[in-house]
Amino acid sequence: MLVVGSLALDSIETPFGSVRDAVGGSAVYIAAAASYFLSPIRVVGVVGGDFPRHGLKFLEDRNVDLDGLEIVRDGKTFRWSGRYHYDLNERDTLSTELNVFEKFNPKVPESFRKTRAVCLGNIDPVLQLSVLDQLEKPRIVVCDTMNYWIERKNADLKKTLERINVLILNDSEARLLSREPNLIKAARVIRSMGPSVLIIKKGEHGALLTTEQLVFSAPAYPMENIFDPTGAGDSFAGGFVGWLARTDDMSEENLKRAVIYGSTLASFCVEKFSIDGLRDITYLQIQDRFRSFRELSRFDED
Amino acid sequence: MLVVGSLALDSIETPFGSVRDAVGGSAVYIAAAASYFLSPIRVVGVVGGDFPRHGLKFLEDRNVDLDGLEIVRDGKTFRWSGRYHYDLNERDTLSTELNVFEKFNPKVPESFRKTRAVCLGNIDPVLQLSVLDQLEKPRIVVCDTMNYWIERKNADLKKTLERINVLILNDSEARLLSREPNLIKAARVIRSMGPSVLIIKKGEHGALLTTEQLVFSAPAYPMENIFDPTGAGDSFAGGFVGWLARTDDMSEENLKRAVIYGSTLASFCVEKFSIDGLRDITYLQIQDRFRSFRELSRFDED
Numbered sequence: 209m210l211v212v213g214s215l216a217l218d219s220i221e222t223p224f225g226s227v228r229d230a231v232g233g234s235a236v237y238i239a240a241a242a243s244y245f246l247s248p249i250r251v252v253g254v255v256g257g258d259f260p261r262h263g264l265k266f267l268e269d270r271n272v273d274l275d276g277l278e279i280v281r282d283g284k285t286f287r288w289s290g291r292y293h294y295d296l297n298e299r300d301t302l303s304t305e306l307n308v309f310e311k312f313n314p315k316v317p318e319s320f321r322k323t324r325a326v327c328l329g330n331i332d333p334v335l336q337l338s339v340l341d342q343l344e345k346p347r348i349v350v351c352d353t354m355n356y357w358i359e360r361k362n363a364d365l366k367k368t369l370e371r372i373n374v375l376i377l378n379d380s381e382a383r384l385l386s387r388e389p390n391l392i393k394a395a396r397v398i399r400s401m402g403p404s405v406l407i408i409k410k411g412e413h414g415a416l417l418t419t420e421q422l423v424f425s426a427p428a429y430p431m432e433n434i435f436d437p438t439g440a441g442d443s444f445a446g447g448f449v450g451w452l453a454r455t456d457d458m459s460e461e462n463l464k465r466a467v468i469y470g471s472t473l474a475s476f477c478v479e480k481f482s483i484d485g486l487r488d489i490t491y492l493q494i495q496d497r498f499r500s501f502r503e504l505s506r507f508d509e510d
Numbered sequence: 511m512l513v514v515g516s517l518a519l520d521s522i523e524t525p526f527g528s529v530r531d532a533v534g535g536s537a538v539y540i541a542a543a544a545s546y547f548l549s550p551i552r553v554v555g556v557v558g559g560d561f562p563r564h565g566l567k568f569l570e571d572r573n574v575d576l577d578g579l580e581i582v583r584d585g586k587t588f589r590w591s592g593r594y595h596y597d598l599n600e601r602d603t604l605s606t607e608l609n610v611f612e613k614f615n616p617k618v619p620e621s622f623r624k625t626r627a628v629c630l631g632n633i634d635p636v637l638q639l640s641v642l643d644q645l646e647k648p649r650i651v652v653c654d655t656m657n658y659w660i661e662r663k664n665a666d667l668k669k670t671l672e673r674i675n676v677l678i679l680n681d682s683e684a685r686l687l688s689r690e691p692n693l694i695k696a697a698r699v700i701r702s703m704g705p706s707v708l709i710i711k712k713g714e715h716g717a718l719l720t721t722e723q724l725v726f727s728a729p730a731y732p733m734e735n736i737f738d739p740t741g742a743g744d745s746f747a748g749g750f751v752g753w754l755a756r757t758d759d760m761s762e763e764n765l766k767r768a769v770i771y772g773s774t775l776a777s778f779c780v781e782k783f784s785i786d787g788l789r790d791i792t793y794l795q796i797q798d799r800f801r802s803f804r805e806l807s808r809f810d811e812d
Contacts, residue, residue: 294691295685295691295692296691383597389596389597389598390597390598390733390734390736391714391732392732392733392734393734410715412693413712413715413716414715414727416732423732423806424806424807424809425716425729425730425732425806425807426807426809427727427729427807428727430693430694430718430725430727431692431694432692432694432695434692461809461810464809465809465810465811465812468809498811499811502809502811504725504726504727505726505727505728505729505807507726507728507763507766507767507770507804508763508767509767509800509801509804510767
């Protein structure tokens with residue numbers, strides 16, 4: 209499985225504290241989350257000479273293949289800083305420094321080109337397309353995006369959408385992309401742009417999985433202590449694709465499971481700051497939480 | 511089963527049209543929804559001489575007992591007017607005229623006092639308490655409230671909370687009442703005020719049922735065509751209490767079912783304007799939709 213996305217240094221303020229230059233980025237969270245389901249995960253991305261050694265070691269410890277990682281020795285790593293509101297449901301971006309990402313031209317190593325599953329993390333859709341152009345017919349293409357690209361690279365994003373199986377975005381982004389306030393109608397509009405599967409993330413309200421035939425409502429894990437929501441969406445994507453890639457089964461029943469595994473990894477992610485929530489989760493913990501999700505939404509007729 | 515609440519004339523603007531002086535009010539929606547599960551439903555409330563005959567006939571056709579309805583011949587019925595935003599998730603109250611409700615002093619008829627289940631619709635908590643004072647130990651007391659009473663009659667509301675089993679409110683009201691942004695923590699704070707069961711409605715995101723041991727996440731029915739959200743919360747409450755009163759079973763499994771039946775009635779309510787969504791639903795339609803809710807959230811481990 210291949211992941212393309214950002215490797216970043218995040219400066220984050222939450223009501224519980226703040227960190228400066230913590231290891232983050234969509235590719236890091238996606239790869240770490242997916243690594244609980246299969247290995248090796250292969251990353252295509254770029255960092256500067258200032259990316260800390262322990263960030264790379266974190267990925268290597270998860271058996272992530274970094275042959276596709278470009279290191280620009282005299283460049284600076286992509287940086288993002290943001291501040292979460294007191295209820296953690298909203299955040300303001302304080303600054304974004306593209307740095308080495310500005311001139312990034314992703315090169316997929318020869319040995320990565322026959323990958324079966326690919327997760328296009330939340331980066332410029334032009335880069336997402338460039339990666340797709342270098343792959344030989346992947347079976348599963350999952351794409352994450354955000355309002356920034358919907359607003360500024362709409363035409364490029366639409367070209368990407370024509371070539372993917374699954375799009376993941378949040379509810380406000382779904383409304384923005386479709387120009388339709390009703391989420392069920394919005395889902396249909398977006399699926400007509402290309403992806404046969406659309407997942408709408410709703411933060412503390414869970415997620416909706418829709419296909420032409422299916423609407424599946426996944427609950428959110430009831431969390432009393434969310435320390436840092438950064439990376440939750442990427443961890444969701446990573447857990448989701450990781451499960452699909454492991455099982456190589458795109459049936460509706462398995463897509464539902466993948467959504468729950470994505471939600472499971474996201475719930476672990478937000479329990480700690482930065483990438484710490486994705487360190488050392490056991491298989492048993494993942495299975496336990498998967499079952500908690502089932503218990504949370506299960507009811508019988510009589 | 512006894513219902514106390516408002517009988518109203520609603521003037522509503524939605525993106526799809528508007529109505530003036532349509533029959534509405536919490537007691538009307540609650541009684542109509544509950545009437546699909548047991549009869550007779552007994553209403554305590556007040557209307558003016560201007561309340562239309564067809565509004566009373568609607569309730570009588572649903573076998574609602576109106577012996578507790580006070581009719582002030584020379585008074586005007588309670589009026590509410592509101593405008594929904596384009597996504598139907600938010601609304602602005604344009605005006606509220608209490609009229610006959612201003613001096614309403616609910617009198618529970620002797621024959622109603624031994625009622626087993628009572629639903630205190632969204633009215634002044636002082637009136638809710640007055641009704642409770644007139645009843646002989648009801649087994650099930652469900653209460654609905656809103657931000658207006660949380661802000662203006664906080665002390666009275668807290669007295670009511672001490673005497674109820676189930677409180678129903680929406681997510682922003684739960685945060686307001688508990689002064690806690692995290693919903694799971696908010697639920698615990700509110701349950702410590704009295705009700706052992708708390709239901710947090712989340713509109714298009716479904717509902718959360720919480721007790722000391724349980725968190726149950728009920729999905730929302732995916733609706734493409736919501737014509738008028740007015741009465742959705744009351745229909746939820748009516749379906750919920752109606753099912754509980756019919757089954758007389760407060761177990762966790764049955765509380766979950768009651769939440770789904772409440773969601774079912776709410777979904778029928780919003781498909782048409784005013785009370786029309788609660789006319790002539792068949793038992794088969796209710797069972798079909800109940801099963802749709804199960805299908806919507808069902809997933810298997812393998």
